[in-house]
Amino acid sequence: MPTLNINLPEKKYPILIKKGMLNHIGEEIKKIYKNKKIAIVTDNNVEKIYGQRIKEQLRNDFEIKMIVVEPGEKSKSISVLQNVYEELLDFEITRGDLIMAFGGGVVGDLTGFAAATLLRGIPFIQVPTSLLAQIDSSVGGKVAVNLPKGKNLVGNFYHPKAVFIDPELLKTLDNRFFCDGMAEIIKYGCIRDQNLFDDLLNYTKEELFEHLEKIIYTCCHIKKSIVERDELDTGERMLLNFGHTLGHAVEKHYRYEKYTHGEAVAIGMYHITKKGEAMGITEKGTKNFIKEILCKYDLPYEMPPMDQEEIIKTIGLDKKNKGQYMNMVLIKKIGESFIEKIHRKDIEVLI
Incomplete structure (x- = not known):
């Protein structure tokens, strides 16, 4: 399995690239996370295609909650972020739990920023489903939402615990x-x-x-x-x-x-x-x-x-x-x- 490791002074994490990774995602997560709760943030398009599959991979070992947003750049907003916060709190998430960004760049940026700011920081992982997210936005720790005056104006540097890349997911991309x-x-x-x-x-x-x-x-x-x-x-x-x-x-x-x-x-x-x-x-x-x-x-x-x-x-x-x-x-x-x-x-x- 091609693997890269991001090595920063205060953070180290792996980027794993493997066709069919989604079929073993639970096994990979268990290697880096020992608690039970996982909140999955995704969008409607990804949920329709892969929602059931990822639930099947995780539900035997984890307590999961799926948070679904509308696809597209407009979901990178303060109002959608507020809704994500509310759903995470309804799940009674703690700083010892895990959030998964399961989608493209918008979902990754939105989820990462929610993870960075709620309770002053909750661990998260990236499972990018678009080509753009797999080769760029899921790596490097930039997370953000947009304002009416411009893109990514409210953001942070907050790195994931891991990035799991499955190129097979690109087969369903328009x-x-x-x-x-x-x-x-x-x-x-x-x-x-x-x-x-x-x-x-x-x-x-x-x-x-x-x-x-x-x-x-x-x-x-x-x-x-x-x-x-x-x-x-x-x-x-x-x-x-x-x-x-x-x-x-x-x-x-x-x-x-x-x-x-x-x-x-x-x-x-x-x-x-x-x-x-x-x-x-x-x-x-x-x-x-x-x-x-x-x-x-x-x-x-x-x-x-x-x-x-x-x-x-x-x-x-x-x-x-x-x-x-x-x-x-x-x-x-x-x-x-x-x-x-x-x-x-x-x-x-x-x-």
Whole structure:
């Protein structure tokens, strides 16, 4: 079983990747958790497909409660968080019990933040069911909810006890949401691994699925290495947000309805690379490679109609900003990224 270990000064935990993991999830949990109560937070879509299976795997050894939220970004809200708190308290959960995030990135972020804050911290595990969550959001300890003014503005760094990744769960993903996750894999290629980028560009669909376990491992390994060096996102970890600053602005403008997270990030990656080329700090032709790979995986690349002032206002709230400067992630070429510090008054050049 491919295994990675996150090693931080005050926290260590495993990332286990195995096809069919869900069929043995109870056995894996018993290795790290000795009490009985498990609260499972999931969404309607995942519950309909896998709810019964996970109950069957756990009910002989654990007392379980299923908390189900609506799918989609709008569930990463203070109001839904409040409801999750109430259900956890109705379950009489304690700091010695366990919470499971069983879903995609939204469920993982929401559940992780609930675990981090209720009773000042309850242990939790990640069992990601989407490609995006398996290769990115379930790893690294960032948990958050959104506010009307922007995405992930209320959050914390709170790491799980373990991440259990079953690539078999991706077989039931709608093609649009599989491609949503591909945007984040492409991001890893852009910022750190040209070989991964080239492989993705050349794979047939069959080859992609054949190599999926390896791809998940590669992405998790890149993120693990970066997080271990910069857990609190003050330097190198910002590179993982390539395409995200503009992407978050796109998501918010369209009220999280028109574009998925990955689609918005795809737009952000292409746009910022196009601007980088125009400024002479990104190798000529890079934007064409990104456009080609985005088109291959049915992802958008052109910035949709948006008011420039609105974009500037939204990215002004970005968590990577420091004082009068905004930290923007660009690439020199595929596989090589850097952070450009730009004064707020000059940000128009990148919009």
